[in-house]
Amino acid sequence: MTAPATGPVRRRLSVRGTVQGVGFRPYVHRLAADLCLTGFVGNTGDGVIVEVEGPPDEVDRFCELLAHRPPPLATVTAITGEDLPVTGDTGPFAIRSTERATGRTQLPPDTATCADCLRELADPGDRRHRHPFVTCTHCGPRFTIATGMPYDRVATTMAAFPMCPACAREYGDPGDRRFHAQPVACPDCGPRLTLTPADGLGVRPARDGEALAAARALLAAGRIVAVKGVGGYHLACDATDATAAGTLRARKERGGKAFAVMCADLATAERIAVLSDAERDALTGPGRPIVLLRRRTPADGGLRLAGQVCPGSPHVGVMLPYTPVHTLLFGLPGDPEGPRALVMTSGNRSGEPIVTDDTEALTRLAGLADAWLGHDRPIASPCDDSLLRVRPDGTAQLVRRSRGYVPRPLRLPVPVRATLAVGGDLKNVLCLGEDDHAWLGPHIGDMGELATLEAAERAERHLTRLTGVTPLTVAADRHPGYHSTRGARRRAARLAGDPLTLVQHHHAHIASAMAEHGLDGSTPVIGVAFDGTGYGDDGTVWGGEVLLADYTGYRRLAHLAPAPLPGGDAGVANPCRLALARLWAAGLPWEPDLPSVTACSDVERATLRRQLDSRVACVPTSSMGRLFDAVSSLVGVCHRAEYEAQAAMELEAVAAQAWYADAGAYPFGLTAGGTLVCDPGPMLGALLADRRAGTPAPVLAARFHRGVARAVAEISRRARAETGLRTVALTGGAFVNGLLEEECTALLAGDGFTVLRHGEVPPNDGGLALGQLMVAGTATNRETE
Secondary structure, eight states, X not given: OOOOOOSOEEEEEEEEEEOSSSSHHHHHHHHHHHTTOEEEEEEOSSSEEEEEEEOHHHHHHHHHHHHHSOOTTOEEEEEEEEEEOOXXXXXXXXXXXXXXXXXXXXXXXXXXXXXXXXXXXXOTTSTTTTOTTOOBTTBBOSTTTBOSXXXXXXXXXXXXXXXXXXXXXXXXXXXXXXXXXXXXXXXXXXXXXXXXXXXTSOOOOEEHHHHHHHHHHXXXXXXXXXXXXXXXXXXXXXXXXXXXXHHHHHHHTOTTOOOEEEESSHHHHHHHEEOOHHHHHHHHSTTOOEEEEEEOOGGGTOOOOOTTTSTTOSEEEEEOOOSHHHHHHHOOTTSOOOOSEEEEEESSOTTSOOOOOHHHHXXXXXXXXXXXXXXXXXXXXXXXXOXXXXXXXXXXXXXXXXXXXXXXXXXXXXXXXXXXXXXXXSSBOOEEEEEEEEEEOOOOBOSOSHHHHHHXXXXXXXXXXXXXXXXXXXXXXXXXTOHHHHHHHHHHHTSTTOOEEEEOHHHHHHHHHHHHTTOOSSSOEEEEEEEEEEEOTTSSEEEEEEEEEOSSOEEEEEEEOOEEEEXXXXXXXXXXXXXXXXXXXXXXXXXXXXXXXXXXXXHHHHHHXXXXXXXXXXXXXXXHHHHHHHHHHHTTSOSSOSSTTHHHHHHHHHHHTTTTTOOOOOOOEEEOSSSEEEEOHHHHHHHHHHHHTTOOHHHHHHHHHHHHHHHHHHHHHHHHHHHOOOEEEEESGGGGXXXXXXXXXXXXXXXXXXXXXXXXXXXXXXXXXXXXXXXXXXXXXXXXX
């Protein structure tokens, strides 16, 4: 038996995870000093290396604290250690300069301004009083300024700003909050704000504090200001000014799609929306996403938002300031009063990516903005705001995962080959992965425009530099017409062997849910994948799918009965036509007083009838998203859609009005014979009968939602009886619908199923690339072109 060591020991620790750019080295320095240990700490290409020497108990205590009590923004994923010969080192614990070596570490996301920096910002006695770029190791930009790894100032867009002596002292002092804070700067050496007015505005260009004051005055006067943030430009206006919000909506050709609102503080947010504790936590957390909240009305003390901000919606997307520029834009005590709630929408034209370059902003946002509040710190990667909703149980579902979350890695349940997955053409997000980690990139948007395709290529290059992943294979959607798939073909052609894997759309959705929940794929799941569109194995449009799936393959267990999609994708903008096509497929008449019938002209109906009878330009679709659109029109909610998912979102909002007052559910038929076919004909017949009897639209909408959920539960029970499986994954864009997801979850969990719901990874196409990565990157995969 070996006696315990009584003399000093020396131990080397290699730490991996999010450990650069988060104050990890100064934390290690303070910890070692407190325990009277000698040695050093330094950054490497793979993370952080530490050597400590001292009494065995103190070294053990150091290792325990390092693993379990890291700094606030740090995440330790692995620590490996080895004992070394004692050197007799008696000098102070040292922080060594970064080792320039290849490898992989994890960069933290951009983080909202911390409380300490906000105090300095507002303190007239502090040298960073009103400094628009105040930051420290606990907050500020990371991903959007990093140009490479390891994360040091020379590998950021702050490299062009030499530190003044005062900032250099802070940067070099291990006891300072700004020790090796790469964005550190002050008014003497940091970036500068500028205000550039549009021609003829009658406002002079300005800099620094004058630029902020002028921008605030313009917003108070009802003008639209393009504001440069950490990940791109926003277009901002007073959210209580109907003229300003209406002008912005018209200029941006926004249609009826809701704007996000930035509130000056939590108290203002409380005046706009009803907040739960979990929603408050989401709003004030370091990621500062847009949180989808239930609106207050002026009658219950709410702040009166302009009707043009979120027309017709009971919800509003709210976020709080996350940069010093935002805080100063709302004003500090003593500043002239300005708006307390601002529309903050992405600075771009419809269909284009968010603008990040200052010169481009002046041209691409011309005609949209009245003035530009910019600065001279470049943005290395565009990063739009993230969006989430909080469920009744307090858990969160990310709807768009971007700023504040990217490039936080996802731990994979099984190792993958070095793979690039390019996602789909809607809500495009790419994913890189290797071994047991995956990195989802920032939200790019809908593909099609040249600028968006170029943005996707830049996002790939940037994420590749930061992760160190060199793809050996490429994964894409099977849809032959997707721009993302065409780009993947070109990308794969540059690799040895042209290693392209095409992954079926709904299989990728289910694989994404499995990966997020840590399933290794050894046992399949019952995957319920409901969305608007996905290329099916038979060349038709799928979207109401129940698959038996793991990472290696899938089998179609059930699907929604198909109906014609008149006009293909172009027909999606006309829910009234989708409704008539669904009635035609179910053999139900187009009754003259039906809302969908009256919404179409005589000529439109006649053309549609000929189209359906002849099957011309009518690809069959089993899409659940299209069924939601059709029902939205049938109950009189939405006949023409100006933006994606408008009809379904408005139907959900109407259903919520009767959700707790009516528990009815419309029946779906289930036809056996190999693959179960879920027939909406009985549901449509019952809905039309209720409508003829005068049942209000909210009740019709609620009964439809519950009917879909009951169909999901029944199909899952039949799948369990056949396969013995008890795990159901709910995935696809339809499960952004909170009513549908909650009702499906309640029914399934109540029947003994384990239910997988998305949280960190969006259920919509923003999470598609993760599933593609898992299918293409796992060693057992056999699904190829």
